[in-house]
Amino acid sequence: MIAFIIQRVFQGAAVVLAMSLIVFVGVYAIGDPVEILINPDADQQTREAVRQSLGLDKPLWMQYLYFVKSALHGDLGTSFVFNIPAIQLILQRLPATLELALTATVLAILLGIPLGLVSGLNDKRWYSRMIMAGSILGFSLPTFWVGLILILVFGVWLGWLPVYGRGDTVRFLGVEWSIFTLDGLRHIILPAFNLALFKIALFIRLTRAGVMEVVNQDYIRFANAMGIKKARLLWRHILKNIMIPIVTVIGIEFGSVVAFAVVTESIFNWPGMGKLIIESINHLDRPVIVAYLMVIVVMFVIINLLVDLLYAGLDPRVRLGSSNR
Amino acid sequence: SAAEDVVIGVRTEAASVDPHFSYVATSKAAVTNIFDTLIMRDKDLQLAPALATSWEHIGDGVWELKLREGVTWHDGEPFTAEDVLFTFERAPNVPNSPAPFGQFLSQISDAKAVDDHTIHITTRNPSPQVLFDLAEVPIISKHAGEGAATADYNDGKATIGTGPFKFVSWQPGGALKLARNDDYWAGPSEFENIEIVAMPNDASRVAALLSGDVDLIDAVPPESYETLENNDGVEIWKTPDVYTAYLHMDTDREVSPFITAKDGSEIKNPLLDPKVREALSLAINRQAIIDRLMNGLAQPAGQLAGPTMTGFNPDIEPGAYDPEKAKALLAEAGYEDGFKITLHGPNNRYVADAQIVQALAQMFERIGVATEVETMPANIFFPRGSNREFSIFFLAWGSAQGTAWHGLRGVLMTYDKEKGYGPSNRGRYSNPEVDRLTIESMSTFDVDEAARLSAEAAGVAFRDFAIIPMHYQMNVWASKDGFEYEPRQDQMTLAYGLSSQQ
C-alpha cells in the first residue's frame, strides 16, 4: 500500500513534468503574450522592457529550467495579467469550481443511481424504457447548448433563478462557499444541473448495466434460493456490488466534471477555475495555465488514489499495489 | 426608484486594483471608481479639472498645477502635493507590470511641490501632451502607498483613494465591491454599495440584465440591441467610441504571404499600389455592415480619429461605396482579373468582428478579389499580426486620449524601434511627409496648431489609403429602467456615472 501510494506520487510527478513542458512549448508556439497584454500605444522599447521584466526575452529552455527551479521551491510563477502568484490565483478559484463540480456530481448520483436501479430491476417496463430514452437524450445534448436554454427559460423567460455568479457566500473553513446560503443555492442550481445532465445519463446507464449484470450472477441466484427478501437483496447484495464500478466512474468523472466546468462556468459566469483558464489562454498567461494544469493533475492523482483506496475498501478482492491486474 | 445597492456587469475584468499595475482600459475603469487623476477626461474626452483645479504653462516647459483643497483620502488623511509627487515616483516603477505607466510620465523631467496645494511640472518637450498624460495617472496616497506592492492594493491595504467609492474587496474573476465615499469632493453617489462583476460572455451578460440580476451592463452586443431597446424594463445608453475599426495592409513587402494570383501563383504584392487599396476601400459597403451586422451602432469612418477628437480632419470623407469604380481602379492598376487574398481577423475582440470579416470577404469577392477568411482568437491574432504573418487584416485602434496624433504615431508613422514610432504599424506603411507632420504636431505647444498638423498628416496618409478605415464603434450600455447612466466615449464603465432617474 505504501509502495502503491509512492508509485502514484511518482507517476503524478512525471505527468506534472511532462505537462509543464508541453504547456511551455505550446504557449510559446501560440505567441508572445506581451503583444496581447500591452497597451497598443506602447513603443517598442517599452515592449522590450516588459519582455525582459517578465523573463520572456530568454530562450525557452532557460525559461523552462528557471520555472522548474522555482517550482521546486514551491513557486509556480506569477500571473502576467494579475501579478498574483499563479497558484494563489487558482486556489482562490478552486472552491467555486469544486463546489460546482461536487454539487453536480451529487446531483448526478442522487438522480442517476436511483433511476438506473429502477430501470435495471424492471428492465422491460415502460417507465424503464422512458428512463433509458431520457438518458440517451441526456447524452446527446451538448452542455453549452443546454446551458443557454436553461438561462433563457429559467432566467429570462420565467425569471425564477439567477443566471450568473455564485450569489452570497459564507466563509467556512477559511473558504467562501455559496452552497451554505439560500441565495448561493439558488445560484448554483442551474449551472450544477447543466453540468450534471450528462453525468446523470451516464450514471443511469452504469447503474442499470451493473444491476442487470449482477442480477444474473450466481450469488444472487443463491441468495434467492436462500429466501432472502427482495429489499434486503437489493440493499445488501446488489447495491454493494454495483457500487464498486460506479465509485470508480464517479471518481474519474469528477475530473471530467471539473474540466467541463470550463464551459458551464463561462456560460454562467461562475467565478471558478474554468473561467480563469479560458481567460488565461486568451491572455497567454502562461504561469496560470501551467499552474492550472498542475493543480488539475495533482487533483487527478489524488482522486485516483482515493478511488483506488475506496475501491479496495469496497471490494475485498482488490489488493492494492499489484500493478498487474 | 432604484435600490441602494447596485450590481454592474462588465465585459472585461480588471487585472488589478493597483492603479499603476497595468495600463489597460478595463483596469483603469475599475480603478477610476476609487482613485482620481489630477486632470480628468469627461465623457466626451475633454480635459476637465479633477484633483487639480487649474493648470497653466508658466514658461520653459514648466506647468503650474493648483491642487484641489479640502480633499481627503478615504481614511480621512488630507490630500497634498506630496501624494502627487509620490505617485509620479511610483507609477513608472511597478514591478512585473505587463503594461507599464512609464510612457505617461516620460514627458516629465521634474516635478516639485511649491506648497501643499501647488506643484510645478517641468516637461521635456514643449507640448500639451503632458496634460493628456496626466489624465491617465491615478493619484495614490503617500501614507498608504509607501512601500506597498501590487498585492497590497489587491487586498485593500493600500487601496486608499480620493475617488467616489471606497474599496471593499476584490477577487480576480470574482467581483469588485465598493462602498460610497460620502465625502467625495464632487458630491457623493446615490448608491451605497456597488458590485462590479466581470461577465465576458455577451449573451450571459444580457441575460443577467434581462433576468434582473444586474442593474447595468456595458458592451451591449449589437445582436441584443434591438431586443433591449424594445424592452420596457431596460434603458439604453450610448455614445461614440474611441475605437476605429480599419483594415491594415501589408504595404511594404514585394511578396506578401497571403496574396497570390487567382491560380495560386506568386505575384507582386498588389497592395503596394494605392489604387488597389482605394479599390478595396470602395468595395466596402460600410453602411450595410453597420446596419446589418452592428444594428446601426457605428458610424462610417474615413480616418482613425473620431469626429470629437483633437486633430480630426473634417475634410476627409468617410469611405465611399462604389464597386464599379473599384473594379475600374483595379483594372487601371493592372488587376482586371483580380487576385486572391486571405483576410485575417480576430473573433473575440471587437464588435461583430468575425462577421464583419466575412462581410468584407463577400464584398471583395464582388469586385473580383477572391477572398478567403481566417479568424482566430485575439491571443493568436495579435502576436501573429505583430510578426507580420498577415497580408490584410481587420482590427481597430482606440485613441483613448482623444487626440489624433496618437493614432498617427502608433499606426501610421514609419516603424522605428529606436525612436518608438509606429509600434502598431503592422503593415509598415511609410511616408516621410506623414512622419514629419506627426512629429511636429506632437511637439507643438499650441493645441490648435497640433490639431491642424495632425489633420494635415491624416490628410496625406488617408489620401494614400495607408490603411482602410471602416467605422467608428459605438459604446452601448443598458440599464434597468429607473437608472440613468452617463455613457462615456472612452468605454470606461464608472459607477459614479450611474444615477437614478427622477
Place this chain on the structure above:
Amino acid sequence: MSDLGLNSGASPKFTGPMRALGERSERLRNFLLEYAHSPIAVVGGGILVLLLLIAIFAPWIAPQNPYDLASLSILDARLPPGSESYNGYTHWLGTDGVGRDLLSAIMYGLRISLSVGVLSSLFALLIGMFVGLFAAYTGGRTENIIMRIVDLQMSFPAILIALILLAILGRGAEKTMIALIAVQWAYYARTVRASALVEREREYIEAARGQRLGHFRIVSRHLLPNCFAPLLVVLTVQVAHAITLEATLSFLGIGLPETQPSLGLLIANGYQYLLSGSYWISIFPGVALLITILSINLVGDRLRELLNPGMRR
C-alpha cells in the same frame, strides 16, 4: 472408417437457437433482423442513414453553397424562416448573421460535423487499436509503459487537451481532427487492450501459436477480429462524443473556421441572437445536432446491446 458419431448423410443437429447458415450475408441479415427488434433503434438508424445521405449529398441538394462567400450577402442577414431573399429565393429556415441560408448551412454543417466526428474517430480507432493490441500482445514492461501513458491521457480531461492543442495548432478542420484524435485514441487503446487481455489468454490464440503462425498473423487474424466488437461500440459512443466536443470547441471560439461552420459553430454563432428573438439561427442547428447525436446514440446503444451485453463504459 468406422462411424465416429455422425450417421453419414444425416444432417447433424445443432444446439442453440442460432442455426443459421454460415454465410456472411446471412449473418448480416440475422444481425439486422435482431437489430430490428427494437423499433426505436430502427427509427434512430433510419434517421442516421438519412442524415448521412444529406451530409454526403449536401453540395448537390443544398439550395446554396454557404461556404462560398461570394454567393452570400449580408443584406440577407438574419431573415426569419420563410422569408424571401432579394434574389427571390425562399429561405425556409431563415438566414444567419452573415446571410447564409440556414437550411444549406445546416446541411453543410452536418457534413462537416459528421465527417470531423467520423473521421477523427476512425483515425483514433486505428491508432488506439494498434497501440492497444500491441500492448496486449507484447505484454510485460512495454505494455505497462504504454498503458500508463493511456491512463494519463484518459485521466486528463479531453476538453482541456483539445483546448490547448487547438490554441497551439490554430483553427481548421484538419487541426480539429488532430485534436480530437489526440483526445480519443486512448479510449480505443484501453478498450481493445481490455478485450485483447481476455482474448489473448483464450486457447485459440495458444492454438494459433501451436500451429506456429507468425505474430503478425496471430494478431491480425485471430486477436483483432475478436476484439473488434467492443471497439465498434466505443466507436459509436465516440463519434457522438467527438461531434459534441467539436461543437463545444467551436463554441469556445476555436475549432472550425468561421467560414465553414459546423453545426456547433452555427449554434455558437447564433446563440447571441437567441436573446434577440432571432431564435432560428441557433435553434435549428441545435435541433439538427441533437437529432444527429441522438440517432447515433440510439444506434450505438442497440449495437452495444447486441454485441456486448455486459459492457460498462
Place this chain on the structure above:
Amino acid sequence: MNAMPPPQPVLEVERLSTVFDLRAGTVRSVNDVSFSLKRGEILGIVGESGSGKSVTGLSVLGLIEPPGRIAAGSIRLEGRELTTLGDAEKRKLRGNAISMIFQDPMTTLNPVLSIGRQFFEVINAHRKVSYAAALDEAEAALVQVGIPAARERLSSYPHELSGGMRQRVCIAMSLINKPAVVIADEPTTALDVTIQAQILYMMQNLVRDSDVSLIWVTHDLSVVAGLCDRVAVMYAGRIVETGPVEDVLGNPRHPYTRGLLDSIPGDAEPGRLLRQVPGTQPSPLDLPQGCSFRPRCSQARDECRNELTSDQVGPDHFVRCLFKLGGD
C-alpha cells in the same frame, strides 16, 4: 389407494413441465417429470448437459424466471403445493424448508460480503436473531462441514477460501435453517477428485445424522453409485429411467442408461474402442416426436414415434422405453 402408506414422501413432483418462451420458439427444458423423495433419502439425477437437471431443481424451488415458466405439474413439499404459492410465501420456504446448492462454488458466494455476514443474511431471512447469535450458529455449522478455524473464517471473504472450502460454506448455509430437502446441483463437478471425495463423505455423514432429504444432481454416474439411494436418469427433459441405484446401474433397462454406462472407460479393457452412442442430444427447441432418444438409439423403431409412458419394471424401477433392454 392410501392403504398402508409408506412414510409420506417429503417432496413429490408430478408431471412437471417447465418451458422457456424464447423468440426462436419454446424451449421445453423439463418434460413431464415425476419423482418423489422420502425423508433421509438421497436421490441422484443424472444426465448429459442440457438434459434439464438444473431446470428441474430450480423449478422445485420456484426460481424459474421469465421467459421461463412452469407449464404444468405439481410440486408438493411435505404435502403443501408449491406451484400456486405467491412470491413472498415461496421466499419464506426457500432456504428454510428447502434449499439449494449450486455448481460453481467460485461464483455462488457474494464476493463483497464476509462469510459471517452472508450467514447472517440467510438466517435472518427466516428467523429474527442477533448478529452475534447468527455467528455462533454459523460457526457450529462450519464445524459440522469440516472447516477448520471456523470462527476466523466467518470474517473472511469468499475469495480467500479455496473452492472446496467455499462449497462447504455453501452447504453449511443451505443447511443452517434445517431444511427438509436440499437440492445440490452438481456441487462437486468443479472440484478435484480428492476434494470431491471429502465432500461426498461429508454429505453422507450429514444425511445419516439428520433426516434431511437430498437431491444430488450430477452427470457422473460413479458419484451416483457411491452416494445415492435412488437415481433418475434424464434425457432431453424427461426422466427415462428411475429406480434404486443398484437396479438401475446394475441392470439398466433403457438404452440410454446402458449407453451412459458403456461410455465410461473405467472398466473397459484399456486400448479398446469404447462402445459409443452416436450423435448428440436434440435441441430442446424441437424435440423429436415420441421418444427423444430415438435418433441415437440403435433399437429405435417406428413405434418409438408415439408418446411413451413410464413403465414399472421392478420394485420402484421405472423405464420410459418401448423396448426395455433385457433384465440380465
Place this chain on the structure above:
Amino acid sequence: MLGEIDRTADKKAVQTAAPYVEIRNASRNFVQKMSPVEALLSRAGMNYSDRVVQAVSDVSLEIPRGTALGVVGESGCGKSTLGRMAAGLLSATNGEVVFDGERMDAGHAGMSARDMLRVQMVFQNPMASLNPRQKVVDIVTEAAVYHGLIRRRERQDFAAELLREVGLPPDVLNRLPHQFSGGQRQRIGIARALSVSPEFLICDEPVAALDVLIQAQIINLLLELKERRKLTLLFISHDLGVVRHICDEVVVMYLGRIVERASTADLFARPVHPYTQALFREIPRIRSGRRAYEPISGEIPSPLSPPTGCHFHPRCPCVMDKCSVDTPPLIPVGNGRVARCWLPSL
C-alpha cells in the same frame, strides 16, 4: 492424401538410442515481479518480494515413439504447464525439451517453425480453443496454407478430407464454431492439429469438458488416430479411468513435481506413492457400489508457498519426521517405475 507431407523421412534413418521425446530436468517458474517502487522499499527492509510460482519443477520424462504417456494430478499441479513446454509454447526456466534429437522449447532457436509443426496440441476447452470468427475451413487449413504445405486452392478438398477423418460431414466447412456442439468442436480442434501431419500430439484434458457419451466418442477417435497415424501422445487428464484406457505409461504429479511414474498396468495394479494410493481410493467407481468414503484430508497447498520437504507431507497418512525436512528423490521401485517417497516399504 495427407500422409504425403513427410519431412522426416531422412531423419528417421539416423535414429539413435535417444528417446523420441525427452524432457530433461525441466522446470518452469512464473514470477510476478515487484514494481520498481516495491523493489526499492524491499531494499529498505520492507516486506515486499517477487511472487514466484513453481509450476513445474525438475521434471524428466521420456516418451518412446508411438506410445502414449499420461499425466495425472489435481488441478494446479502443473500438468498444462508441462504440456505447453512439451509443445514448445512455453519456454522452460531450467532444463530442456528434446524432440527427435533436437531441442524445441520455445525461446530456443533450435528448430524451425516448420519443423516444430511435427508437435501439435489439442486443448481442453473446445469452445475457447477455436477462433469464434473463423470458419471451419479456415480453422483447419490456415496453418497448412501458411506454411506452404498445401496450396490455397486445395483448401476445400484438404479440409473435407480432414473432417471426414475426424468424423464430421464435409458440408460444415463454412460454418462457424458456435454452430457446433462441444464434441463436434473438439473434433474440429483435433482436425486442426492433424492438418499439419504431426507426429507428437499433446492432448491437454481433451475430454474433460465433455459429456460421457461424447467423451467416449472422442476417446475412440483419439485411439483410432493414434493407431492410424502412428502418433506419439502426451495425454493430460485428471480422470484416471480415461488415462488408463489410453496410455501406456502414467506420470502422477503433485504440486509441480512427479511423485510417481509407472506403466499403466503396474500403476493400476499397485499404486505405491501414498498420494497415488489416495487418488485411486477416491475415484468413485460404479462397480464398487455404494460405499463409505475415506477421503484424504486437507487441501492442495498453495503453489506460492509449497510445503517444505515432500510437498505431500501435510496430507500424507504415513508422514514421518523426515518428510517435512528433506525432499525425497525419485526412487526406483522396480519394474522400471519410480516414486518420490521416503517410505522404506516401497
